[in-house]
Amino acid sequence: MKLTKTASLLSFLPLLPVFSIPVSTPLSTGFKPPIRLLGSSFGIPGPQTFDYVIVGGGTAGLALASRLSENSNWTVAVVEAGGFYETDNGNVSQVPLFASIGSDKSAANFNPLVDWGFITEPQVVGYPFRFSICPPGFRLCAPSERKGIIGLTSLLKLYVDFLLEQGANNASVHYARGKCLGGSSARNYMAYQRGTVESFNLWATLVGDKSYSWRSFLPYLQKSVHFTPPPAGKRAANATAAVDLKTIGPNKGPVSLTFSNYAMAISSYVQKGFAEIGILPTNGFTSGTLNGSSYVLETIEESTQIRESSETAFLGPALRRDNLIVFAHTLAKRVVFDSRKRATGVSVESGGRVYTLSARNEVVLSAGAFQSPQLLMVSGVGPKATLEKFNIPVVKNLPGVGQNMWDHVYFGPSYKVNVITGSALANPTFANNAVTDLLTKQSGILTNSGGDFFAWEKLPPTSRAALPSSDRKALASFPADWPETAMRDVVVGKRVYPAAPRGNETDAQLLEEVREGYNTVWHAACTCKMGKKKDKMAVVDGKARVFGVRALRVVDASSFALLPPGHPVSAIYALAEKIADDIKKDPVVV
Numbered sequence: 001m002k003l004t005k006t007a008s009l010l011s012f013l014p015l016l017p018v019f020s021i022p023v024s025t026p027l028s029t030g031f032k033p034p035i036r037l038l039g040s041s042f043g044i045p046g047p048q049t050f051d052y053v054i055v056g057g058g059t060a061g062l063a064l065a066s067r068l069s070e071n072s073n074w075t076v077a078v079v080e081a082g083g084f085y086e087t088d089n090g091n092v093s094q095v096p097l098f099a100s101i102g103s104d105k106s107a108a109n110f111n112p113l114v115d116w117g118f119i120t121e122p123q124v125v126g127y128p129f130r131f132s133i134c135p136p137g138f139r140l141c142a143p144s145e146r147k148g149i150i151g152l153t154s155l156l157k158l159y160v161d162f163l164l165e166q167g168a169n170n171a172s173v174h175y176a177r178g179k180c181l182g183g184s185s186a187r188n189y190m191a192y193q194r195g196t197v198e199s200f201n202l203w204a205t206l207v208g209d210k211s212y213s214w215r216s217f218l219p220y221l222q223k224s225v226h227f228t229p230p231p232a233g234k235r236a237a238n239a240t241a242a243v244d245l246k247t248i249g250p251n252k253g254p255v256s257l258t259f260s261n262y263a264m265a266i267s268s269y270v271q272k273g274f275a276e277i278g279i280l281p282t283n284g285f286t287s288g289t290l291n292g293s294s295y296v297l298e299t300i301e302e303s304t305q306i307r308e309s310s311e312t313a314f315l316g317p318a319l320r321r322d323n324l325i326v327f328a329h330t331l332a333k334r335v336v337f338d339s340r341k342r343a344t345g346v347s348v349e350s351g352g353r354v355y356t357l358s359a360r361n362e363v364v365l366s367a368g369a370f371q372s373p374q375l376l377m378v379s380g381v382g383p384k385a386t387l388e389k390f391n392i393p394v395v396k397n398l399p400g401v402g403q404n405m406w407d408h409v410y411f412g413p414s415y416k417v418n419v420i421t422g423s424a425l426a427n428p429t430f431a432n433n434a435v436t437d438l439l440t441k442q443s444g445i446l447t448n449s450g451g452d453f454f455a456w457e458k459l460p461p462t463s464r465a466a467l468p469s470s471d472r473k474a475l476a477s478f479p480a481d482w483p484e485t486a487m488r489d490v491v492v493g494k495r496v497y498p499a500a501p502r503g504n505e506t507d508a509q510l511l512e513e514v515r516e517g518y519n520t521v522w523h524a525a526c527t528c529k530m531g532k533k534k535d536k537m538a539v540v541d542g543k544a545r546v547f548g549v550r551a552l553r554v555v556d557a558s559s560f561a562l563l564p565p566g567h568p569v570s571a572i573y574a575l576a577e578k579i580a581d582d583i584k585k586d587p588v589v590v
Contacts, residue, residue, distance in 0.1 A: 041324065329350060365528075
């Protein structure tokens with residue numbers, strides 16, 4: 001489902017290839033080849049049965065659906081609450097530089113057609129940073145999803161695994177989550193890099209499964225992607241982007257990786273600045289090491305220079321298969337279990353109509369780090385005390401459901417510079433020329449997501465905390481000057497923050513700037529964490545099977561054993577690839 005070079009950015013164009021008819025058969029024979037109408041790919045509300053029912057048409061869900069539907073003997077249903085982001089969010093989702101629109105922390109800045117609109121609880125001074133999500137039906141959910149949904153205000157408590165010792169000034173922020181086919185791969189900033197060798201080796205140790213070690217997991221990291229270099233002469237001469245082609249892999253996967261045809265002018269200066277403080281250029285970030293600086297690969301379709309997502313890469317080609325059906329604009333309400341604790345289907349709602357999609361073999365939750373644990377809990381799988389408190393029949397007591405959340409945060413000051421940045425689009429002439437460059441030359445500033453150059457530095461080991469307010473006294477064990485001493489090893493000083501516009505030169509003022517300016521990077525993970533059976537907080541095993549029940553898996557960032565450093569999209573695709581192989585090798589067939 002890729003646009004041609006001559007296509008304008010009309011929303012419906014990515015859907016047209018499913019109408020294509022082979023033309024290799026001579027017309028004179030009178031043979032009319034079969035076609036698959038677009039509508040045949042989408043389910044009509046009502047009870048139906050499939051071999052596999054996948055809840056969530058996001059990054060992992062569509063990759064998994066595509067791979068499972070490669071077996072023509074299996075029928076696969078995908079349940080997705082949203083629709084196509086190309087029609088519901090238009091060019092805002094497709095044009096790389098527009099990625100930030102609707103993805104910042106402003107509670108009012110999001111499109112409810114493609115974003116769940118989650119808002120974090122206020123981060124109160126003196127408390128651990130706590131993130132709370134309630135199931136659909138309350139204020140954190142889109143109004144259109146409220147009717148008839150189980151709502152438990154305090155059902156799901158997710159604790160971010162870092163501690164702002166004195167809080168974040170009572171702030172609430174928008175936590176962007178994709179509600180569309182493609183999920184958050186349709187909402188992210190398109191950066192692609194891989195975690196470190198050490199992080200995947202630790203994952204394997206935590207799970208007791210060597211298939212997650214770097215050496216064993218690398219083929220799955222490689223399987224989803226292919227790399228195409230930018231055409232010669234498109235990028236500035238001083239913006240050469242390095243890539244380790246050997247570790248990219250066989251180059252046969254559906255997800256397009258490339259470098260934008262336009263490099264941000266500031267990036268070459270940033271590269272020099274990093275080198276001066278000892279962060280030297282490296283050969284990209286796909287080989288299992290993140291030390292150094294480099295231009296970053298992006299999930300952009302090279303020929304059109306627009307976003308590549310799991311929808312365009314995996315779902316598009318798969319829609320031609322008769323055995324894959326998508327239930328768009330359909331909300332999953334709960335997993336249905338039989339008396340043997342076997343998942344037999346999913347109760348869903350389309351346009352107010354509630355019905356069940358039954359699964360002969362397995363149900364797979366790919367609803368993301370917030371809604372996969374939420375679905376488990378409303379279905380009776382989770383902490384027993386919490387479920388009983390809200391009169392939910394307990395199918396399986398799993399204390400780790402909805403706990404253990406990992407995330408990444410960032411803080412970055414902004415300064416005026418004397419080179420062209422995205423702010424130049426405020427000039428109508430510049431903006432019009434940029435649109436022309438994108439549509440006719442597949443070049444210009446609109447082809448860049450805005451953050452095309454990265455650098456990494458190792459930080460001290462993480463300190464994890466998930467403390468309720470009643471344990472506030474435990475914070476007294478932190479030294480009074482903890483924020484200052486913790487920052488001292490990280491902040492480079494005036495070389496990174498020169499002439500701060502508000503005169504922030506003291507440690508106290510800098511800490512206040514962090515509290516005011518921090519944001520999440522929307523990398524929530526590990527809320528249905530993978531682990532060993534003896535780990536009481538583990539929810540799934542190494543094959544993503546939920547402990548204590550049958551025929552149910554969780555395949556998305558929530559089932560990570562840990563959150564690898566950097567951007568998680570590569571690991572999400574790889575996890576889907578691995579579990580698809582696991583299912584194919586050892587299917588649960590009734």
